[in-house]
Amino acid sequence: MNTDVALWKVLVNMPENLKIELLHYAEYLLQKHPNIKQNREEKETNHGYGSWKGQIMMSDDFDEPLEDLQEYM
Secondary structure (H helix, E strand, O other): OOHHHHHHHHHHOOOHHHHHHHHHHHHHHHHHOHHHHHHHHHHHHOOOOOOOOOOOOOOOOOOOOOHHHHHHO
């Protein structure tokens, strides 16, 4: 199960006073580990047109018919 979904399910059923306490704890963790928040923001902003350029390589025979499908052609 996705962590965000599991966290949301717990949070929705939590009483208001515990939600406030959880919020304070989350803020504390972000202050304790400032690099984690910064890295996530950098990853989100680096996506865009051409961001994968040079990272995906296709073979020269990519468009050639597959040997396994010769009997169907």
